[in-house]
Amino acid sequence: MKSNIIQFDKFNIHVSEDVFCPREDIDIYQNIFRDLIKNDGDFDLLELGTGTGLISIAIAKEYNNIKITATDISINALQNAKENAKRNKVNENIKFIKSNWFLNLENKEYNIIVSNPPYLSKKNSKHYQGLDDPDTSLYSKDNGLYDIFAIMFEAKNYLKKNSYLVIEHSHNQTLHLKNFSSKCGLNYNFTKKDVIGFNRISIFSNII
Numbered sequence: 001m002k003s004n005i006i007q008f009d010k011f012n013i014h015v016s017e018d019v020f021c022p023r024e025d026i027d028i029y030q031n032i033f034r035d036l037i038k039n040d041g042d043f044d045l046l047e048l049g050t051g052t053g054l055i056s057i058a059i060a061k062e063y064n065n066i067k068i069t070a071t072d073i074s075i076n077a078l079q080n081a082k083e084n085a086k087r088n089k090v091n092e093n094i095k096f097i098k099s100n101w102f103l104n105l106e107n108k109e110y111n112i113i114v115s116n117p118p119y120l121s122k123k124n125s126k127h128y129q130g131l132d133d134p135d136t137s138l139y140s141k142d143n144g145l146y147d148i149f150a151i152m153f154e155a156k157n158y159l160k161k162n163s164y165l166v167i168e169h170s171h172n173q174t175l176h177l178k179n180f181s182s183k184c185g186l187n188y189n190f191t192k193k194d195v196i197g198f199n200r201i202s203i204f205s206n207i208i
């Protein structure tokens, strides 16, 4: 887990040791947000498990009307994310909080909650070669679904009316998420594929 710098179009991200190294396909998120984010008026976004801060920083660079809260359970990740926000001059737009998912958050509602949580199953770890990210950023119990379900279950309590949960997952978890969403007061909207063509990010809403 060496530290390095990743260059994107409008910003760069320093990845500290012991922090998840972001994959470079941030444009999949940017395309999703272009459809969901309204450019007029105040807009509140919560990112759970921010790592280096990449997703929050990419959003803050593109939209200046958004107030972002970004969390992580890892102190190293939060430190890294704060430094990256500063180096990209968006530290005024992002509030960082150490939290186990929603645990330390104030009682506030958001227009979008986004998360790329750990979703791999440790049982299959021999199939994932070359991953040297911290285990806590990669693996989750219950076949990789534990953290995704924890987030989905509570999301509705933190969403404004007509708002969205955007969550990354493994390509073979889509149906599990769809089925679970009905137990969480969420509607399944759609799933975006990654560059290889695998299901990767699903969008849910509380729109009735």
Ligand SMILES: C[S@@+](CC[C@H](N)C(=O)[O-])C[C@H]1O[C@@H](n2cnc3c(N)ncnc32)[C@H](O)[C@@H]1O
Binding pocket: 020, 021, 022, 023, 048, 049, 050, 051, 052, 053, 054, 055, 071, 072, 073, 074, 077, 099, 100, 101, 115, 116, 117, 118, 136, 137, 138, 147
């Ligand atoms: C797959 S990484 C994603 C990092 C970043 N969002 C990205 O896409 O590059 C998952 C992140 O979730 C954090 N995390 C794991 N368990 C958590 C928990 N219970 N509460 C908050 N964050 C957690 C990890 O520390 C890690 O930074």
